[in-house]
Amino acid sequence: MSPTTVHGHVAEQARRTPDAVAVSAGPVRLTYRELDERANRLAHRLRGLGVGPETPVAVLMERSAELVVTLLAILKAGGCYLPVHSAYPADRRQWIVDSSGTPVLVADRTKAGEGLPSAPAVVLADDPADALAGEPATAPEDTTGPGDLAYVIYTSGSTGHPKGVAVTHWDVLGLALDPCWDTGAHERVLMVAPYAFNVSTYELWVPLLHGGRIVVAPPGEPDLDTLRRLIREEEITGLHLTAGLFRVVAEEGADCLAGVREVLTGGDVIVPAAVRQVLAACPDTTVRAMYGATEVTLFSTHSPMTAGHELGTVVPVGRAMRDVRLYVLDDRLSPVPGDLEGELYIAGRGVARGYFGRPDLTAERFVADPFGEPGERMYRTGDLVRRNDDGQIEFIGRAGDQVKILGFRVELGEVEAVLGAYPGLAHVAVVAGQSAQGDRRLVAYVVPAGDAPDPAALRAHVKTSLPDYMVPTAFVVLDALPLTANGKVDRAALPDPDTEPGSAYRAPLNPRQEVLCTVFAEVFGVERVGIDDSIFDLDVQSLLAMRLVSRIRAALGVNLTIRDLFDAASVAGLDEWLEAGARTQ
Structure with a gap:
């Protein structure tokens, strides 16, 4: 009989191919046998700390082979893993740990050195002094069923606090065993997304449940050269890039995807030109558009595209995956006719249990399915869509105050709640x-x-409570907010922010600064950049930073990382950093 849990499938794969490599991370290689045994030992330790059926276990670690061992061990212990995003401010991390009621936080030495949230017990997964060798290498007794929780991932919430989406083993298996992965394109999958992001469900469990390999990218923000190197050296066959990152890669170096059999993309509007660029540069690669949400276990639709594929002005997100039902409904929950616009509801495989410990929020978004069997539910996505002439779903936009930034879902209400707490507003x-x-x-x-107020002070205030991708890139001070006739904020009437640099202009002083100023201005889309203008004043985001690093490397032939760019911040700072590097060579 086929296993009914995620860890049961991994254990079965370890019995079939014990010596095949399951995880690689730099020089570290773990076979399926080693992965299974190491996870078993940690699972026994977690059991001894009170982890049992559906016990949430917080995880705060760098991307590493030990992270994969840890997540598998939590499932083997009967618990559900609860990733704590390393980019979250300390208060937000502590709130997640406290609100979940977890008895254990699993971390690594790197994160421990940076400061950990308080928890009843802390286990360092990579601590050599931690005598896991004394724990049994065999699996603990398994009492987990398919309806038990596998993980809880927190997403932005409109109340000022994030909300945790509770996903079961059955949900994960439904995704990971979908026939769309049977193409052989996911033998070596690159783990590059933050593990607290729902894409990790694909990066972890699709390769492991198919006998493939997880290739763990180094910690930190990836840059184009790192992606290129990993894809080539590790012979990556499948990976996921958010729509924004996919666009940057397409425009700055689409050829780096050559050799990849399948690239998944989604999480926001997919630009048709980017798909064309990738398919032209990599004619043997399939680009698969994906759509979904954390609440429906990552992906619900897909649309594969290959070289010669005819693309119009919109990239459809495709058709339903196996056992998924898609409804395009009006505000009375009636199907809209033909190709008219409506809100997308998703039912069937993958619909999560709800929001962890929040039955009130669950009732708002997980509603009775009037088209299914009694007791079945559907998830209200809040996305406006239409069906095209081929019957595929096309994304139009959001119906409410929820947006996607860098692939992350953001509730505008949560950002407003945090900003509104600043004194004097x-x-x-x-x-x-x-x-x-x-x-x-x-x-x-x-x-x-x-x-x-000082915009810099406003930005600093928001950063104390929200991750970087939820921090506004511009702050505009007004005498009053424009209102509609019924007294609501007229968002369409709000003025565009000033995109020009804010500091007094200082011209470049040497040829290298001239090149840097030119590249900065091109990337940020402004008329000119002075040597003192900070990337933070220029509305920097991680995707722009990747684009900027790529172009500086090409223009100057220097070895530069995104972290170096953020540390230097300005043309003058970057020039000084480059000069110091040249003197030490």
Whole structure:
């Protein structure tokens, strides 16, 4: 009989191919036997700390082979893993740990050195002094069923706090065993997304449940050269890139995907030109558009595209995956006719149990399915879609105050709640706009009760509570917010933010600074950049940073990382950093 849990399938694979490599991370290679045995030992330790059926176990670690061992061990112990995003501010991390009621936090030495949230017990998964060798290498007694929780992933919430989506083993198996993965394209999958992001469900369990290999990218933000190197050296066959990252890769170096059999992309609007660029540069690669949400276990639809595929002005997100039902409904939950616009509801395989410990929020988004069997539910996505002439789903936009930034879902209400707590503000509004490059960004509008606040102070305030991707890139001070006739904020009437640098202009002083100023201005879409203008004043985001690093490397032939760029921050700082590096060579 086929296993009914995620860890049961991995154990079965370890029995079939014990010596095949399951995980690689730099020089580290773990076979399926080694992965299984190491996870078993850690599972026994977790059992001894009180982890049992559906016990949430918080995880705060760098990407590593030990991270994969840890997540598997938590499932083997009967618990569910609860990733804590390393980019979250300390208060947000502590809130997640406290609200989940977890008895254990599993971390590594790197994160322990940076400071950990308080938890009843802490286990360092990579601590050599931690005598896991004394634990049995055999699996603990398994009492987990397919309806038990596998993980809880937190997403942005409109109340000012994130909400945890509770996903079962049955949900994960439904995704990982879908026939769309039977192409042989996912033998070596690159794990590059933050593990607290729902894409990790694909990166972890699709390769392991098919006898493939997880290739773990180094910690930190990836850059184009790192992607290129990993794809070539590790012979990557499948990977996922968010729509924004996919676009940057397509425009800055699509050929780096050559050799990859299948590239998944989604999480926001997919630009047709980017798909064409990748397929032209890599004619043997399939680009598969994906759509879904954390609440429906990552992916619900897909649309494969190959060289010669005819693309119009919109990239459809495709048709339903196996056992998934898609409904395009009006505000009365009636199907809309033909190709008219409606809100997308998803039922069937993958619909999560709900929001962890929040039955009130669960009832709002997980509603009775009037077209299914009694007791079945469907998830209200909040996305407006239509069916095209081929019957495929096309994404149009959001129906409410929820947006995607860098592939992460953001509730504007949560950002407004945090910003509104800043002293001396009478009104706030946060909207999603577009940068000069077409990337989504958040813009905050504030009305002071007295003196005008310093935008830098507002940014610092928000960063203490929210991760970087939820921090507005621009803050605009207004005398009053424009209102509609019924008294609501007229978001369409809000002025565009000033995109020009804010510091006094200082011209470049040497040829290298001239090159850097030119590249900065091109990437940020402004007329000119002075040597003192900070990337933070220029609305930097990780995708723009990747693009900037790629172009600086090409223009100057230097070895530069995204972290180096953020540390230097300005043309003058970067020039000084490059000069110091040249002197030490």
